[in-house]
Amino acid sequence: MIPELGQLALVLALLLALAQGVLPILGAWRGNRALMALARPAAAGQAVFVGTAFMLLVWAFLQFDFSVRYVADNSNLALPWYYRIAAVWGAHEGSMLLWVAILDVWTVALIALSRSLPEPFLARVVGVLGLIAAGFLAFILFTSNPFERLLPMPADGGDLNPVLQDPGMTFHPPVIYMGYVGFSVAFAFAIAGLLGGELEQAWVRWSRPWTNVAWGFLSAGIVAGSWWAYAELGWGGWWFWDPVENASFMPWLVGAALVHAQAVTEKRGSLRAWTILLSIFAFSLSLLGTFLVRSGVLTSVHAFASDPRRGLFILCFLAVVVGGSLLLYALRAPKVAGGKPFGAVSRESAVLVGNLMLAVAAAMVLLGTLFPLVGDALDLGKVSVGPPYFGFLFTLLMLPVVVLLPFGPFLRWGGAGDTGLLRSVLLRVAVAAVAGAVVAAFLVGGQPKAIAGTAGAAWVGVGTLLYVYKRWREMPRGRRYPAEMAGMLLAHFGVGVFLVGVLLSESLSVTRDVRMAPGDEQAIGAYRFRFDGVHATRGPNWHAEQGTVTVLKDGRTVAVMHPQKRTYLRGQVQTESAIDPGVTRDLYVALGEPMDAGNLEGAWALRLYEKPFVRWIWAGGLLMMLGGFASAADRRFRARRTAGAAQPEAAPAAAIARESRA
Amino acid sequence: MHAPFRLLACVLLLAAGLAAAQAIDPLPFRDRAEEVRFQNLTRQLRCLVCQNENLADSNADLARDLRHEVFGLMRQGKSDDEIKQYLVDRYSRFVLYDPPLDRGTVLLWFGPALILLAGGAVVWLTIRRRSRAAPAAATAPTDNGDDW
């Protein structure tokens, strides 16, 4: 009964989504207030039904309802309750439901927080979101129904993919979807702006906080995924340029460009068409990621069964949504460059160059990811495109961005501003970079990557701090760091931290595969790893061989580590690496196999790592996430809203007036 | 998302009863330099069984055989390029994660440069047009120091 209710809820949600997608847009077009007024209730109702379906699926998992195929495939009686909840999004069907549910979270938040938007504009925005929801709900109902029955009902189910049975991993999909799907809001704003044709600058202001929050979530999601790959896979790597990772990285790059372009458009009126285009791209790439991951067109060692029907459905949906919006863009994008003029050396130019590099980097990632397919299409033979390609070109393309980064805040809108100031900044960051390089060269010897990393981090970090200092000195208390600026500073500083993490850990990491009998010691750097043998252990739904490795430095015990080799109920084997985290280095141990098969008491194969500064990679990513969140909290984005709430009718007019004054 | 699934196919292969080998594979390296060379080389080679893994990290049985083959070739004094060619001769260019520049990969390697050139031209034109429109006075905006 419950699954049928879930299905019914999805059908009702689809109908409401269609109403939400069609009627308000029609109303905004014809000036029909009654139709426009349908936007909120239709969206709210749609969200309620999707939420109901989602909760019913959760319930089916909690109740071990193996008569539901999806539940039977992805859980079993021994799976702990928290992983049964995570199993809801553990495979294709449920994760699509999560996608729509999160879209509704954004939609409801938008409705709740945008009471002051002009009615026709809000109607269009909510309508666009409704059309997207309708597409996905149709996709779920017609090709990927999570409530499909399985008869006869099995006594026990399969298992949740064991790689998902990790506390960090359970949160990765919802967080990264918050990012992916969050770009739908900026997208809807852009489309609504194109449809309406008015208030070009105003809609950018309204959409900015949404874009920044979405980008913050996407940063967090990517960090979580990268952290998980590092901690779980036992390879000590944190990024593999896998198609699946690239699918999340492309919208992130475009989102980073969009965050900056929106600032220019909102404040100066320039780059309007480009901002619209980026809004479309960011969301399109999110959709594209969904397509790549689920259609099976790329070789990705991936559990989502590739069903050509699903691929075709998403492709058609993609063609309609993205093709339609690009057509709309071609027809209605502002033809004349609006906004205030700017000089060749100005903050606008700097943002433009940074935008160019980020966009080209995203295009490069897209090209590299799709090239094997191009190879098939043009009969060029099977080609592999891997980390050496992406790493090399990405470094080249990001170099100008890193070089420009410290100067952005010091540049003025419209022109260079105080060129003496810029020169002194250049001098100081250059000194900092050289000092960093010298110190690094002194400490680590001739490791070019490590030296470059330290120099680059000093360049960016000191540049950012110089601006912090400038504001501190020049501005009165309380006005020094508005939230938007604080967000920018956090994110820029995060870039510096990230550089340290990437380049130092890449160049200074030590990896060793060793054979160790109990009592054996291996030295890595200043650390001595002592293997103390293996014993059996078990968890709720797995059993494992667990090694004990004691790490000593200068004769003192630094860490006692327990790497495991787990076997789950359905026979899936999963390594659980042991990590001793630290600010300047991680120690990392993965357990392999016994050297003589079956002799658990004897020697084992182990992989030992020392990874200097690896944690700074994620710290940098988290700073960028904080930057996104902080800047969205700026009072400027809220002030109008409270004013508008007091007198809803006057709000649009006031907004227009403010834009024309700005 | 779904980096998590990259391993699954291989996990399943192992579970399905293929002889379980391990990516953790201690080899008798002469010295640290040889070990680092081996690690760097095997990281650039793609495993044909678990196709989204490199030779260094793959659990597949074949990956272990090929690691040992690479090690043997290193010991015979073969250069990195010779070892790569040895594998390409047997398994095709697919094994190279770093695709060599040839007629088939021109677009791959120079495509980003083309896009950059085109985009750069547009940016340059934009900046030139907009700065022409800007009278010199525009460099002194109504800036109260809080132009954020």
Added chain:
Amino acid sequence: MSRLVPLFAFLLLVALFGFGIWWNTGHDQREVPSPLIGKPAPAYALPHLDDPSRTLAKADMLGKPYLLNVFASWCVACGDEHPVLMAEGRSLGIPLVGYDYKDDPADAKAWLAQHGNPYDLVIADREGRTAIDFGVYGAPESFLIDARGVIRYKRIGPFTPEVIEKELKPRIAALRKEAP
């Protein structure tokens, strides 16, 4: 006009994806075509499975085309292919040489005893060393080798009756024609 550029670029992408979906209905993505086709088969000398004291070398097989079929008792897909070879192997009209890949000889013998032996001769590559020269990356795989010892065709994955009919038999017929 320039406003249409993104749309055109996107339409190209859509075409590429459409191609990808279509391509995947007819191809196994994991299949990596062998560079050895049209090239001389690597020199090999491997012991017979049932009598390790005797070896089969490439030179022994020169002068007549044959099909080299890589299999193993641990290989699940080989179990699917086996009945097809049992049924069709004789009708090929060329020798069928089994190549037992990374297998315990006892297991392989038991497997053949249980399921039947379609091969004229079985050689064993226990370490899988020679298989690397052949570019084997899984089982089953099959090589059609001509009278001069050149690899003419490779099948990756199990033979099905359709594949034998459509891909293998025409090639064998062609080989017969070019033989003196």
